[in-house]
Amino acid sequence: MSFFKKLKEKFTQDLHPNLQEQKEGEEKEEIEADPSSEYDQPLGGETEVAPAEEQVNEEVQEEEADSFDETETYEEEELEEDDGEGEDFEPESVEEESIADKFRKGLAKTRNSFSSKINDLVARYRTVDEDFFEELEEVLISADVGVNTVMEMIDELQMEVKRRNIKDTQKVKEVISEKLVEIYYGDDDAGDIEGLTENPDGLTIYLFVGVNGVGKTTTIGKLAHTLKKEGKKVTLAAGDTFRAGAIDQLDEWGKRVGVNVIKHSEGADPAAVIYDGIQSAKSRQADVLICDTAGRLQNKVNLMNELSKVKRVIEREVPGAPHEVLLVLDATTGQNAMSQAKTFSEATDVSGIVLSKLDGTAKGGIVLAIRNELDIPVKLVGLGEKVTDLETFDAHAFVYGLFADMIDEYEEDEENEA
Numbered sequence: 001m002s003f004f005k006k007l008k009e010k011f012t013q014d015l016h017p018n019l020q021e022q023k024e025g026e027e028k029e030e031i032e033a034d035p036s037s038e039y040d041q042p043l044g045g046e047t048e049v050a051p052a053e054e055q056v057n058e059e060v061q062e063e064e065a066d067s068f069d070e071t072e073t074y075e076e077e078e079l080e081e082d083d084g085e086g087e088d089f090e091p092e093s094v095e096e097e098s099i100a101d102k103f104r105k106g107l108a109k110t111r112n113s114f115s116s117k118i119n120d121l122v123a124r125y126r127t128v129d130e131d132f133f134e135e136l137e138e139v140l141i142s143a144d145v146g147v148n149t150v151m152e153m154i155d156e157l158q159m160e161v162k163r164r165n166i167k168d169t170q171k172v173k174e175v176i177s178e179k180l181v182e183i184y185y186g187d188d189d190a191g192d193i194e195g196l197t198e199n200p201d202g203l204t205i206y207l208f209v210g211v212n213g214v215g216k217t218t219t220i221g222k223l224a225h226t227l228k229k230e231g232k233k234v235t236l237a238a239g240d241t242f243r244a245g246a247i248d249q250l251d252e253w254g255k256r257v258g259v260n261v262i263k264h265s266e267g268a269d270p271a272a273v274i275y276d277g278i279q280s281a282k283s284r285q286a287d288v289l290i291c292d293t294a295g296r297l298q299n300k301v302n303l304m305n306e307l308s309k310v311k312r313v314i315e316r317e318v319p320g321a322p323h324e325v326l327l328v329l330d331a332t333t334g335q336n337a338m339s340q341a342k343t344f345s346e347a348t349d350v351s352g353i354v355l356s357k358l359d360g361t362a363k364g365g366i367v368l369a370i371r372n373e374l375d376i377p378v379k380l381v382g383l384g385e386k387v388t389d390l391e392t393f394d395a396h397a398f399v400y401g402l403f404a405d406m407i408d409e410y411e412e413d414e415e416n417e418a
């Protein structure tokens with residue numbers, strides 16, 4: 001069976017009946033009450049945090065890290081005002097869309113620019129030859145795929161075209177989509193590199209890192225919503241104490257999705273906030289703690305030192321944690337995202353990438369470049385600013401989103417031929 005056909009079958013089976021309407025761009029959003037709200041109890045958890053606070057001071061002093069300052073951090077009132085449970089919160093809920101549908105919609109801009117380039121190329125070269133591949137190489141590089149990956153891809157395409165004796169450039173479109181998926185997975189199984197790692201026995205901790213403005217806080221809000229919908233109890237820790245407004249922003253998200261937020265005041269030691277977050281999450285028996293961090297400090301060395309310290313505190317408090325260190329990259333920044341990924345990888349063990357703003361003018365190829373050249377899998381993608389605009393990355397759905405129009409046309413062609 002052809003690859004386009006496979007994608008079509010795979011992704012149209014689970015299409016929601018409302019797909020037609022959604023395809024036409026109508027974003028139906030319905031507000032409905034959350035039947036599973038576990039937040040109707042008063043939050044007693046934080047009071048149990050208090051005794052443990054003294055402990056962290058001792059421990060951190062031992063560590064000789066820049067010691068936590070009691071005056072700025074461990075005031076009970078501060079913790080108490082964080083109970084922003086939003087008991088009367090009613091989560092937003094969009095009618096369930098299939099994953100392919102979301103990629104299809106979210107990647108509309110990216111697809112338009114990519115598809116038109118490929119279609120233009122195919123129209124100019126009817127038969128496959130050297131010049132065709134040279135121009136294809138340029139198209140892929142301009143789509144942010146990354147030079148090394150493009151070279152690998154062109155080699156494989158040439159072999160495949162030869163092997164299948166393909167002469168018509170129309171048919172190459174499909175081979176391109178197939179190779180994109182193949183190159184993305186490499187030798188790994190989808191199951192091994194997709195999805196977030198969880199702690200099977202106890203608190204799961206996710207640490208978010210990334211430069212300012214990439215979408216860390218927004219993604220944390222969306223992820224909290226997703227996890228809560230899965231029935232998990234989530235706590236957020238406002239570890240960005242640097243930027244004015246960052247704490248309130250996370251707090252707002254907490255209220256919006258109805259999860260607990262642990263915060264201190266601006267300028268507080270982020271490691272202390274995260275420590276409190278862990279104690280609170282443990283005492284509330286939360287399933288997941290998600291830690292926000294600053295995207296900007298006076299200088300890069302400070303930022304990286306701060307991240308290392310935060311990570312040390314997490315590792316010490318929960319063995320095996322953090323279960324993911326997620327680097328958020330803005331997909332619209334193109335190759336600059338690669339250099340950010342390199343810098344952060346040097347400072348901390350980044351386990352996965354969140355590619356935000358894929359709904360914007362992103363060129364898409366960065367997904368491959370990161371995976372292939374840095375060997376870090378893309379775990380989540382941001383496809384918009386709404387609370388539901390977060391998806392687990394799936395290379396097949398991604399490629400379906402990129403090629404959707406061509407896949408539709410291809411089917412029509414086949415039907416016409418028949």
Ligand SMILES: Nc1nc2c(ncn2[C@@H]2O[C@H](COP(=O)(O)OP(=O)(O)OP(=O)(O)O)[C@@H](O)[C@H]2O)c(=O)[nH]1
Nearest residue numbers: 212213214215216217218295356357382383384385
């Ligand atoms: N279109 C779109 N916008 C997004 C997405 N994710 C985040 N944004 C927007 O990007 C902007 C920055 O997002 P934040 O979450 O504040 O970024 P941050 O990394 O926490 O930034 P700092 O706190 O300054 O380090 C906001 O306006 C978000 O709404 C996405 O997937 N798509």
Ligand SMILES: [Mg+2]
Nearest residue numbers: 216217240246
């Ligand atoms: Mg932020």
